[in-house]
Amino acid sequence: MKITYKGDYALKTILDLAGHFGSAPVAINDLSKRLDIPTKFLEQILLDLKRAGFVESRRGKIGGYSLAKEPAKITLGEVVRFIDGPIGPIACVDKQYSGCHDVESCVFRNIWSQVGNSISKIIDQVTFEDLLKRTNKANKTFNYQI
């Protein structure tokens, strides 16, 4: 697994929208500025996220994007898998792989599979509500430090 910029941007965007859950939709431009993501790139990402059902949109003057589900119902794992693909560190874990044709290879595959599982255990447990709480907490701590 590798988190690309696209994946990173998607996660940050969803976290931002999670912070506005229940309020008015947020315009791409606002997200783009606040999160420092190239606007046109973010457009594409949001369209992807919309097609996947993570966010919904509203066009026109007071339009923008909002989360399609409660933050507690979206996990980090779902989003990462959708944007950046399978979690396994090598293709053979998830699908057919030309390189693996004898027993020896399985010794490694077994380990890559373990690795995949241990990653999943972490990211499939964390929801955006969790992340939101941590963010707030972090900000509070940050304020105390000032």
Added chain:
Amino acid sequence: MKITYKGDYALKTILDLAGHFGSAPVAINDLSKRLDIPTKFLEQILLDLKRAGFVESRRGKIGGYSLAKEPAKITLGEVVRFIDGPIGPIACVDKQYSGCHDVESCVFRNIWSQVGNSISKIIDQVTFEDLLKRTNKANKTFNYQI
């Protein structure tokens, strides 16, 4: 982290050499055929592994490659890191990353860091001696099944 073909080939090669540890060096050609790796690509990989001190070579007629240390003293993690780079799923875990400049981002970084640690815990513990044993065991089982 993503295991590339190069990484996969390197691991399989070292495991093969581990199986020949203490015996005569193995020629690139033999490795190439046995492991089904393009010869010229394998050459490059072996040169890299040699520079890193994992293997040593001997030129000339009875030349070839052999493991430079005992199989028990080489971990999967060392080789993976050397060939395919840092373990973390995103650059920000390992070095400076332009995308991370406010507190919010740290929520994710914290998780990617956890992910990196849990991967390390697995691959830094497994040595090529372990893998060798598992291979032998697997082959034995395989034979019984026939």
Added chain:
DNA sequence: TGTATACTCTACTAACATAGTAGAGATTAT
């Protein structure tokens, strides 16, 4: 009904990484 604002969609592109290929050169056993 016009217009500004915002999302929608498709196509294109520069830069980089991956997975090789090619070929000339150096060393060693016999």
Added chain:
DNA sequence: ATAATCTCTACTATGTTAGTAGAGTATACA
């Protein structure tokens, strides 16, 4: 000598990533 084997540098095809560009569609509001 010469055959076998490692050594080194350069080149290349393909795919992925991280965008950019621009025309089109929907909606609020005056």
